[in-house]
Amino acid sequence: xxxxxxxxxxxxxxxxxxxxxxxxxxxxxxxxxxxxxxxxxxxxxxxxxxxxxxxxxxxxxxxxxxxxxxxxxxxxxxxxxxxxxxxxxxxxxxxxxxxxxxxxxxxxxxxxxxxxxxxxxxxxxxxxxxxxxxxxxxxxxxxxxxxxxxxxxxxxxxxxxxxxxxxxxxxxxxxxxxxxxxxxxxxxxxxxxxxxxxxxxxxxxxxxxxxxxxxxxxxxxxxxxxxxxxxxxxxxxxxxxxxxxxxxxxxxxxxxx
Amino acid sequence: xxxxxxxxxxxxxxxxxxxxxxxxxxxxxxxxxxxxxxxxxxxxxxxxxxxxxxxxxxxxxxxxxxxxxxxxxxxxxxxxxxxxxxxxxxxxxxxxxxxxxxxxxxxxxxxxxxxxxxxxxxxxxxxxxxxxxxxxxxxxxxxxxxxxxxxxxxxxxxxxxxxxxxxxxxxxxxxxxxxxxxxxxxxxxxxxxxxxxxxxxxxxxxxxxxxxxxxxxxxxxxxxxxxxxxxxxxxxxxxxxxxxxxxxxxxxxxxxxxxxxxxxxxxxxxxxxxxxxxxxxxxxxxxxxxxxxxxxxxxxxxxxxxxxxxxxxxxxxxxxxxx
Numbered sequence: 001x002x003x004x005x006x007x008x009x010x011x012x013x014x015x016x017x018x019x020x021x022x023x024x025x026x027x028x029x030x031x032x033x034x035x036x037x038x039x040x041x042x043x044x045x046x047x048x049x050x051x052x053x054x055x056x057x058x059x060x061x062x063x064x065x066x067x068x069x070x071x072x073x074x075x076x077x078x079x080x081x082x083x084x085x086x087x088x089x090x091x092x093x094x095x096x097x098x099x100x101x102x103x104x105x106x107x108x109x110x111x112x113x114x115x116x117x118x119x120x121x122x123x124x125x126x127x128x129x130x131x132x133x134x135x136x137x138x139x140x141x142x143x144x145x146x147x148x149x150x151x152x153x154x155x156x157x158x159x160x161x162x163x164x165x166x167x168x169x170x171x172x173x174x175x176x177x178x179x180x181x182x183x184x185x186x187x188x189x190x191x192x193x194x195x196x197x198x199x200x201x202x203x204x205x206x207x208x209x210x211x212x213x214x215x216x217x218x219x220x221x222x223x224x225x226x227x228x229x230x231x232x233x234x235x236x237x238x239x240x241x242x243x244x245x246x247x248x249x250x251x252x253x254x255x256x257x
Numbered sequence: 258x259x260x261x262x263x264x265x266x267x268x269x270x271x272x273x274x275x276x277x278x279x280x281x282x283x284x285x286x287x288x289x290x291x292x293x294x295x296x297x298x299x300x301x302x303x304x305x306x307x308x309x310x311x312x313x314x315x316x317x318x319x320x321x322x323x324x325x326x327x328x329x330x331x332x333x334x335x336x337x338x339x340x341x342x343x344x345x346x347x348x349x350x351x352x353x354x355x356x357x358x359x360x361x362x363x364x365x366x367x368x369x370x371x372x373x374x375x376x377x378x379x380x381x382x383x384x385x386x387x388x389x390x391x392x393x394x395x396x397x398x399x400x401x402x403x404x405x406x407x408x409x410x411x412x413x414x415x416x417x418x419x420x421x422x423x424x425x426x427x428x429x430x431x432x433x434x435x436x437x438x439x440x441x442x443x444x445x446x447x448x449x450x451x452x453x454x455x456x457x458x459x460x461x462x463x464x465x466x467x468x469x470x471x472x473x474x475x476x477x478x479x480x481x482x483x484x485x486x487x488x489x490x491x492x493x494x495x496x497x498x499x500x501x502x503x504x505x506x507x508x509x510x511x512x513x514x515x516x517x518x519x520x521x522x523x524x525x526x527x528x529x530x531x532x533x534x535x536x537x538x539x540x541x542x543x544x545x546x547x548x549x550x551x552x553x554x555x556x557x558x559x560x561x562x563x564x565x566x567x568x569x570x571x572x573x574x575x576x577x578x579x580x
Contacts, residue, residue: 011393014469014527017550018396027393096373097366119358122394126374127353131362140331140442143359161268161355162511164451167328172442182499218371222387222400227552233544233560240571243561247543248575250559254541256463256520257487257580 001056001150003047004110005080006103006117006129007040009064009071013122020224025093027224036071039118043179045186046148047116048079054150057081059110063102064088069202076197077189083202090207096124097218100132105210108137112174114155119144119178130178140171143178258292258384259408262346264337265298265310266356268328269448272306275352277420279413280313282379283350284423287315290381292347296427297340299333301326311427318344322434330359331443332436338367339435345408348386353412355512365410371403372410377417386411395530395552415511416534454506456490462519463489466509466536469496470525470546470565477502479569480524486573492516494532510535525565528553545569 011032019028036044047058059082060075062068072083086106088094094102107115115137117130127143134141146166147158150173159167160180189197236243251257263283266273280296287294295316298306303321310317320336341349341364351357353375365372377398378389386403388411403409439445458464465484471477477491484491491507498508509516511534521539526532528544528551536542537556544557545565554560561568 013393013396015548017548018393020397027397097371100362100366123392125390125392125395127358128362128372128374131359132366135363135366141359141363142443144355158449159355159359160512161448162273163515164505164508164513165268166449166451167355168446168449169329170444170446175442181495185501217404219373219401219403222402224392224397224399226550227391227395227398227555230555231557233554233557235549235554235560235562240563240567241575243563244568244572244575247559247561247572248579251487251520251576252579254520256541257576 001050001054001114002110002112003050003056003058004107004112004115005040005044005047005058005060005075006115006133007044007060007062007071007075008037008118008121009034009062009068010037010121010123020226024223025221034067036074037118037121037123039120039179039181041186042181042183043116043118044075044078044080045184046179047114048187049184050114050148050150051079056113059084061086061103061106063099072202073197073200074189074194076200077193078187083200085202085204086210087204087206091215093221094215095217095219095221096126096128097132098215100129100136101212101215102210103129103133104136105212106205107133114173115139115176117176117178119180127178130176134176137176139174139176141176141178142169142171144180145177146180146183148177148179148183258290259345259347260293260295260316261287262295262297262341262344262349263314264349264351265296265306266352266354267300267306268356270305272309273352273354274420275354275413275415276310277313278415278418279350279352280310280423281420282413282418284313286348286379286381295346297337299325299336307429311429312425313423314425314427317427317429319429319431320434321431322437324437324439325434327445327448328356329439329443329445330356330363331440333360334364334367335436335440336434337364340432341368341370341408347384347408348381349408349410351410351412353414357412361410361412370408370410371406373401373403374412376411376413379411391530394527396550414530416537451506454504456507458490458492458507458509459514459516461490463487464492464509464516464518464521464539465489466492466494466521466523466526467497468494468524468526468532471497474500474502476566479566483569483573487576489520489522494526494529523553523557524569526553527551528556
């Protein structure tokens, strides 16, 4: 089975302060760490599990700058066979639709039965790359996948809906699936495997090798701003002892304890 | 300006709340731009749904067919691409839900219509569309301008447009589905209901929510002890369930449970919108987080900006002293 996994290197912003840079359209990156986008790690793990079950090859592909090669090497260390970087530096600022078109132009010449992507990136947060890519490749898709298997050359898929409800589907291959977090337990790459992966060759593709001149954008980012406050929070300040005492006092006053 | 269309989302014979929010947003935009609002309903035995939508819009378009009974984005795409190519609405609105995320990008791409997803706000001026959406774990908002085009498609975040009442009288039309069979390449099999666990977090007056900030599974006992001291149950955000530290039925959020306790204490939770959707109905909300800019503070009544590992043991002591 031929599997393609699309991954993205993203700033890890969940637990740190994020500041807008001087252009007003980007963020200050010097104090942030970068790693594989969270749901993409689950997409890669699902590919490795499928390869272990059915055999085959995994190709990881990422549109990114040179640092992205570190992210691709981790994927190689975890079980991917081939890695492709599309040079982001050949393009200017891209929207999600352009990203999908660029991925399509690189993937359309490859052989594949299954394509996995993460269901959302934590930076741009569109949840659109995978489903758009499927449409451009003219293959079926399912998003937010929380259970995946293959039976009789068709995919047996469960999607996560709201409120814990699951949608069970049967989809023909080749097809694209966007993977939700929690579907599996992403493995860690061992040091030996990481060391071995540093010797593997990552194929680097430039814009001129994509056989497509124009990538239409759907939208332009005009400016970033700090979200307006919807509800005025009362911060309880002071030492830990003081803030905790204030909060306990509020609980008492409201009859909650 | 041509019309604004809203796709009605329903599941297991119930109209989903997002539909009324989409209708409220669509009505406002239609009024501001002297346009008309149309609701599009795909389903089977849709009479009850149509009855509830009639007063919301100027026009209702219905495809009532057995193959449209359950949502299947590929089936919907065939019917809607046919309808949109025929009707050419200026704007087509869909919910940013599991349903909308599966449908909109493929549908808009097929029709070559500019689209964007997860919009919190929409502005129309001179036939151009500007939206506000969130980036970087919800920590920043982005103003985004769509490529100028005669028609657009957007998905809207749940909870961004509180539903209002309306008393319009719609003209209702039944249309013939352009297809009569579900495509072989994607077949709906069934819905699988969530399994109930030992604790129902929706029934507790006090809920203590824990998130990524807890770092290690071994630290969970700290939260369990704290919850016990205040008489609450332990619930969580998505990363904790993804790590299997708590079962799925303890997850608060759009894909988990919606809770409305007297007191909700969010500990080490940054506040992704999916989580907020599940807890914003709590009477009193407290957030404890190291990052003062965490989106959770936007929803909280009281906040402590500090290390949870320092705060929780002391807060537990203070609560026990006051009891």
